[in-house]
Amino acid sequence: MIALVLVLAPFVDAFWARDLGSLQRELVENPSAEHRLLFDDLLRLTTCNKLEKIGEADPLRALVRVEEARRGAPQTLWVDVLRDDFFRKTVWNPGGRDLLTWPDEEERWPGEVVLVPPLHWSCAKAPAGSGALTLLTPQLLGALPPEPAARAAYERAVLLWRKGSTEGAVAIDVARLDAALRPAARFLRLEAKIDPPEGWIGLAAEWPSLATVTRAAGELFRQGRHDEVARLTEALDLPQDTQQAGMARFVLWVRALALRALGRDAELLATLARAQAVPGDAQGREAMRGLAMSVLARQPADGDLLQRFSGGAGLDSAWLELARRAMAAGNLSTARAAAQRLQQVSDPRWRAEGLALAGEIGWLAGEVKATQSAFDQLFSPGWRATERDSRDLAAIQLAHAMVLVEAENGGRRAELEAQLSSLRDRLPARDAAQVEALLASVRETPPERGEQRLALGQVDVIRAPPPPPVPAVQLELPEPRSLLAVPAADGTLHDWFETRGAP
Numbered sequence: 001m002i003a004l005v006l007v008l009a010p011f012v013d014a015f016w017a018r019d020l021g022s023l024q025r026e027l028v029e030n031p032s033a034e035h036r037l038l039f040d041d042l043l044r045l046t047t048c049n050k051l052e053k054i055g056e057a058d059p060l061r062a063l064v065r066v067e068e069a070r071r072g073a074p075q076t077l078w079v080d081v082l083r084d085d086f087f088r089k090t091v092w093n094p095g096g097r098d099l100l101t102w103p104d105e106e107e108r109w110p111g112e113v114v115l116v117p118p119l120h121w122s123c124a125k126a127p128a129g130s131g132a133l134t135l136l137t138p139q140l141l142g143a144l145p146p147e148p149a150a151r152a153a154y155e156r157a158v159l160l161w162r163k164g165s166t167e168g169a170v171a172i173d174v175a176r177l178d179a180a181l182r183p184a185a186r187f188l189r190l191e192a193k194i195d196p197p198e199g200w201i202g203l204a205a206e207w208p209s210l211a212t213v214t215r216a217a218g219e220l221f222r223q224g225r226h227d228e229v230a231r232l233t234e235a236l237d238l239p240q241d242t243q244q245a246g247m248a249r250f251v252l253w254v255r256a257l258a259l260r261a262l263g264r265d266a267e268l269l270a271t272l273a274r275a276q277a278v279p280g281d282a283q284g285r286e287a288m289r290g291l292a293m294s295v296l297a298r299q300p301a302d303g304d305l306l307q308r309f310s311g312g313a314g315l316d317s318a319w320l321e322l323a324r325r326a327m328a329a330g331n332l333s334t335a336r337a338a339a340q341r342l343q344q345v346s347d348p349r350w351r352a353e354g355l356a357l358a359g360e361i362g363w364l365a366g367e368v369k370a371t372q373s374a375f376d377q378l379f380s381p382g383w384r385a386t387e388r389d390s391r392d393l394a395a396i397q398l399a400h401a402m403v404l405v406e407a408e409n410g411g412r413r414a415e416l417e418a419q420l421s422s423l424r425d426r427l428p429a430r431d432a433a434q435v436e437a438l439l440a441s442v443r444e445t446p447p448e449r450g451e452q453r454l455a456l457g458q459v460d461v462i463r464a465p466p467p468p469p470v471p472a473v474q475l476e477l478p479e480p481r482s483l484l485a486v487p488a489a490d491g492t493l494h495d496w497f498e499t500r501g502a503p
Contacts, residue, residue, distance in 0.1 A: 042064060048120060063152070071128055072126075082123050125135050154172050154188075197215075214247045217232055221258060253468050272288050282479075293322060348383070352393070355374045356374065363401070392427055
């Protein structure tokens with residue numbers, strides 16, 4: 001090691017002093033020194049002059065060519081190299097009028113100083129690199145010392161990740177990487193399913209991003225850790241980029257399911273409203289809306305909240321859906337409020353639906369007078385001829401609902417027959433036949449005592465919706481600052497300079 005340091009000393013001192021002019025002189029004055037070719041490559045790299053192909057395998061020189069292929073990559077050593085003031089570039093030569101010059105010869109005379117040509121710095125107009133992936137071969141990784149090999153393997157994994165592959169993750173040695181790269185390295189190994197999925201939870205806490213939170217939220221929900229899902233996803237920022245919409249929608253959906261399991265309905269509705277606002281395709285939106293409507297059906301009627309989840313069919317249709325869900329949930333107060341709202345709509349179809357709902361709610365609650373009032377209003381004077389089809393259809397739907405309630409609960413056959421008979425007499429013949437069929441079904445022999453009645457009515461069964469498919473995640477991963485392995489004065493290999501100011 002001592003001998004190597006002594007041999008490299010002129011090159012090492014000049015390079016690490018960031019003095020390319022002195023490095024050029026040392027290279028000219030020591031044409032046969034060991035490792036001269038490596039430092040000549042470094043001089044060409046840092047002045048953006050073309051590197052020649054390597055005739056024989058030399059892993060450290062190969063890394064210089066890999067780095068050349070990264071030229072212009074952000075947040076790498078190229079930020080420094082492309083700065084005009086990062087290196088000193090003046091080449092010292094003796095001056096004076098009495099200077100005697102002659103062609104260079106192999107033999108050196110006492111006091112002779114080689115005249116070194118000035119540096120040709122080409123970085124101002126240097127093109128971007130061609131890409132390093134094809135140069136980062138398994139053979140090169142296997143020939144490098146451990147730490148440079150770890151950086152190169154990580155770089156290869158990042159470049160493959162950008163192409164949609166996690167193939168390179170298996171070669172990543174997280175412990176040998178700089179601390180700033182370790183979270184991204186862990187991400188790649190987790191994404192490749194090399195490390196256990198439990199690791200997502202710790203990574204999201206240490207290195208939060210939409211991608212890591214997406215994976216961690218899915219894992220926490222899979223384990224039933226709903227409180228932790230709620231805490232992890234509380235401060236999620238919605239992306240404006242539609243390419244990230246799938247991740248955001250997944251996180252909000254999983255959060256909503258966790259809040260549902262915790263019984264935190266107000267937060268659940270707020271979360272679903274945010275999810276509805278995420279840009280992108282409509283996948284999963286209807287399931288979210290259905291969950292929101294099930295929650296709203298168990299609360300006092302709130303028009304503003306309902307507006308958020310009205311869906312493509314419109315607000316009037318949402319009021320009708322809310323009324324039916326609320327009845328199925330036993331929340332007759334909200335059902336009545338929804339029916340009343342529909343009765344105020346100018347469209348005769350919705351007005352008739354609202355009256356029919358009011359009659360059905362009355363029948364369900366045992367309020368026969370309310371049902372009779374609904375029928376009376378449906379057949380009151382003032383309905384135009386063009387509106388009667390909607391009215392008659394709503395009345396028939398109410399009759400069907402009453403028969404279903406009686407079939408399920410029983411006890412009011414006489415009142416039901418009277419209501420149906422009255423309705424039959426009010427309808428035109430084509431519709432009266434349907435009511436006659438309902439009357440016939442009511443007059444049939446009822447089930448014997450103890451026999452299980454068939455539940456024919458609507459029941460709003462809230463079953464926990466499954467989480468959506470886990471989306472593909474997108475994350476821009478950092479590259480290593482440098483892939484180089486340059487001998488330093490102490491004989492160790494360093495990747496780049498610690499300081500960033502002018503030399």
